[in-house]
Amino acid sequence: xxxxxxxxxxxxxxxxxxxxxxxxxxxxxxxxxxxxxxxxxxxxxxxxxxxxxxxxxxxxxxxxxxxxxxxxxxxxxxxxxxxxxxxxxxxxxxxxxxxxxxxxxxxxxxxxxxxxxxxxxxxxxxxxxxxxxxxxxxxxxxxxxxxxxxxxxxxxxxxxxxxxxxxxxxxxxxxxxxxxxxxxxxxxxxxxxxxxxxxxxxxxxxxxxxxxxxxxxxxxxxxxxxxxxxxxxxxxxxxxxxxxxxxxxxxxxxxxxxxxxxxxxxxxxxxxxxxxxxxxxxxxxxxxxxxxxxxx
Amino acid sequence: xxxxxxxxxxxxxxxxxxxxxxxxxxxxxxxxxxxxxxxxxxxxxxxxxxxxxxxxxxxxxxxxxxxxxxxxxxxxxxxxxxxxxxxxxxxxxxxxxxxxxxxxxxxxxxxxxxxxxxxxxx
Amino acid sequence: xxxxxxxxxxxxxxxxxxxxxxxxxxxxxxxxxxxxxxxxxxxxxxxxxxxxxxxxxxxxxxxxxxxxxxxxxxxxxxxxxxxxxxxxxxxxxxxxxxxxxxxxxxxxxxxxxxxxxxxxxxxxxxxxxxxxxxxxxxxxxxxxxxxxxxxxxxxxxxxxxxxxxxxxxxxxxxxxxxxxxxxxxxxxxxxxxxxxxxxxxxxxxxxxxxxxxxxxxxxxxxxxxxxxxxxxxxxxxxxxxxxxxxxxxxxxxxxxx
Numbered sequence: 001x002x003x004x005x006x007x008x009x010x011x012x013x014x015x016x017x018x019x020x021x022x023x024x025x026x027x028x029x030x031x032x033x034x035x036x037x038x039x040x041x042x043x044x045x046x047x048x049x050x051x052x053x054x055x056x057x058x059x060x061x062x063x064x065x066x067x068x069x070x071x072x073x074x075x076x077x078x079x080x081x082x083x084x085x086x087x088x089x090x091x092x093x094x095x096x097x098x099x100x101x102x103x104x105x106x107x108x109x110x111x112x113x114x115x116x117x118x119x120x121x122x123x124x125x126x127x128x129x130x131x132x133x134x135x136x137x138x139x140x141x142x143x144x145x146x147x148x149x150x151x152x153x154x155x156x157x158x159x160x161x162x163x164x165x166x167x168x169x170x171x172x173x174x175x176x177x178x179x180x181x182x183x184x185x186x187x188x189x190x191x192x193x194x195x196x197x198x199x200x201x202x203x204x205x206x207x208x209x210x211x212x213x214x215x216x217x218x219x220x221x222x223x224x225x226x227x228x229x230x231x232x233x234x235x236x237x238x239x240x241x242x243x244x245x246x247x248x249x250x251x252x253x254x255x256x257x258x259x260x261x262x263x264x265x266x267x268x269x270x271x272x273x274x275x276x277x278x279x280x281x282x283x284x285x286x287x288x289x290x291x292x293x294x295x296x
Numbered sequence: 297x298x299x300x301x302x303x304x305x306x307x308x309x310x311x312x313x314x315x316x317x318x319x320x321x322x323x324x325x326x327x328x329x330x331x332x333x334x335x336x337x338x339x340x341x342x343x344x345x346x347x348x349x350x351x352x353x354x355x356x357x358x359x360x361x362x363x364x365x366x367x368x369x370x371x372x373x374x375x376x377x378x379x380x381x382x383x384x385x386x387x388x389x390x391x392x393x394x395x396x397x398x399x400x401x402x403x404x405x406x407x408x409x410x411x412x413x414x415x416x417x418x
Numbered sequence: 419x420x421x422x423x424x425x426x427x428x429x430x431x432x433x434x435x436x437x438x439x440x441x442x443x444x445x446x447x448x449x450x451x452x453x454x455x456x457x458x459x460x461x462x463x464x465x466x467x468x469x470x471x472x473x474x475x476x477x478x479x480x481x482x483x484x485x486x487x488x489x490x491x492x493x494x495x496x497x498x499x500x501x502x503x504x505x506x507x508x509x510x511x512x513x514x515x516x517x518x519x520x521x522x523x524x525x526x527x528x529x530x531x532x533x534x535x536x537x538x539x540x541x542x543x544x545x546x547x548x549x550x551x552x553x554x555x556x557x558x559x560x561x562x563x564x565x566x567x568x569x570x571x572x573x574x575x576x577x578x579x580x581x582x583x584x585x586x587x588x589x590x591x592x593x594x595x596x597x598x599x600x601x602x603x604x605x606x607x608x609x610x611x612x613x614x615x616x617x618x619x620x621x622x623x624x625x626x627x628x629x630x631x632x633x634x635x636x637x638x639x640x641x642x643x644x645x646x647x648x649x650x651x652x653x654x655x656x657x658x659x660x661x662x663x664x665x666x667x668x669x670x671x672x673x674x675x
Binding site: 048051052053054055070071072075076077078079080081082085086087088089090091092095098099100102103104148 | 434437440443444445447448450451452509510513514516517519520521522523524525526527669670672673
């Protein structure tokens with residue numbers, strides 16, 4: 001599998017703020033990568049750098065083997081759907097879909113029409129008059145129907161209800177299965193998308209904290225619950241990610257457990273429960289669930 | 297599918313259960329990797345990993361250019377595997393829970409006998 | 419794997435031209451707002467003027483209309499077209515630019531495509547205004563002695579000269595609008611504050627220098643000597659400077675929200 005994006009030592013500073021801080025990673029061809037992290041962690045800045053919209057302060061970016069900055073042959077293969085995308089002042093919804101094929105060689109007009117129908121998008125309405133959710137739908141449709149070899153979705157679902165979000169996930173998965181391409185999906189709704197992801201990049205405070213396959217991560221933590229004494233003696237020698245206790249009970253999240261550990265836990269009367277990707281990420285970024293959800 | 301365990305393992309278990317229940321009879325074609333992925337709403341690469349797990353175990357086999365099929369004798373092998381795990385997965389947790397509740401060995405045996413005669417397990 | 423593919427261009431130059439033309443098409447996606455609406459507005463203003471001229475003629479007579487016609491020359495009822503096009507240029511840089519970047523367009527291609535649209539629109543509107551100007555003259559102000567497309571000072575008998583003048587003035591408004599908006603896109607409100615502060619300073623300094631050196635006579639003389647065509651040609655200097663400045667400003671601009 002070949003590398004589509006290669007980033008090394010990348011930094012972007014605004015004044016004294018380090019939005020992206022000495023980041024290095026690669027993106028493999030035809031994978032769906034989740035770019036996860038809290039708001040302000042640097043997700044959008046990172047994607048703007050990869051698409052040549054922002055200029056790096058330091059470091060090197062190779063996309064399709066070359067710098068993306070002002071490079072038409074690279075940028076032609078990229079579609080970047082931004083949460084806060086601006087549209088031309090005088091655009092009516094249908095203008096967006098009329099102009100898209102001039103810029104995306106793989107544009108599928110039938111697929112776009114199907115999605116417009118499914119998202120119930122009013123095509124004769126001015127873009128400025130759309131609701132937040134309808135605006136998100138416009139971006140999602142462009143991102144899907146463009147079938148760009150490298151597609152970025154930056155929090156593409158703001159204002160969409162659960163039904164419309166599920167529609168997006170389903171169509172993304174179906175179309176990706178038929179037309180494999182490299183997709184980067186930035187989101188804080190990790191529970192909703194984690195099953196779609198093959199790879200996970202977690203960015204926190206401008207730095208990459210996790211760069212691993214989603215399946216490895218699903219296996220990488222377990223929560224042990226039981227009486228405090230039993231839990232403490234069990235977790236000794238394990239990497240502890242998180243600890244909570246109420247009265248005589250303790251709930252401790254530890255790293256990977258092998259079969260022997262599991263048997264020992266069962267024998268000690270401890271309950272083991274798997275940790276979801278979202279829980280793992282909350283543990284790794286050192287925030288509470290509430291804080292994380294509020295960062296939306 | 298639940299979030300906490302590797303999805304490819306869960307998919308493999310699901311397919312095995314379907315073979316066991318007869319939903320996927322031996323020597324019939326199983327859905328494609330992409331069909332599994334969209335049905336279970338998981339990444340196609342992950343679905344592929346789950347399917348490959350069963351190919352490696354000889355439960356499924358590939359017919360070139362056609363697709364994936366359930367191998368002859370798969371059902372018997374899955375039954376054997378699950379029987380081996382039955383004690384660990386079901387009997388031991390049952391006894392552990394019974395201990396916590398203070399149920400005696402006689403009471404447990406009586407409960408099981410009662411359920412068998414009443415046919416609740418069938 | 420894909421259902422549609424773009425036509426493959428033989429040469430790198432053809433490929434580049436295709437990209438630039440596509441940006442131009444992007445600006446013209448909504449043909450109504452750029453090609454139809456301005457004429458409709460112009461038509462409404464024109465119709466209102468016709469009514470006023472007719473009223474003046476009927477109520478006050480031909481002599482009064484003669485004065486009114488000359489007054490109309492100064493009001494420049496058609497000059498809203500120039501302001502409209504300046505706004506078009508501002509919105510192109512401010513809103514269409516970040517949109518085009520999302521479509522994978524380079525800043526260079528975007529600017530060149532926008533410039534192409536500005537030139538084409540200038541030519542189209544200059545042509546339309548010239549035709550109206552010629553008709554207005556030929557019909558003695560639409561049979562009422564009115565003047566709307568015959569602008570003071572820039573008024574000329576020669577249709578070709580008239581076209582060139584309209585064209586150059588339109589270009590000026592397009593590129594000055596684009597350059598000003600590029601300052602905004604590049605540096606946001608801070609950029610605007612400095613830009614207009616600097617502009618005010620330059621204008622005031624120029625006025626001060628001319629006044630102190632008692633050169634207003636020379637300035638007037640300059641306009642007379644050069645004539646409308648000469649002045650329009652001189653406009654090319656700030657137009658070109660704006661075009662070049664806009665290009666370099668936008669090359670380093672980032673679409674931030």
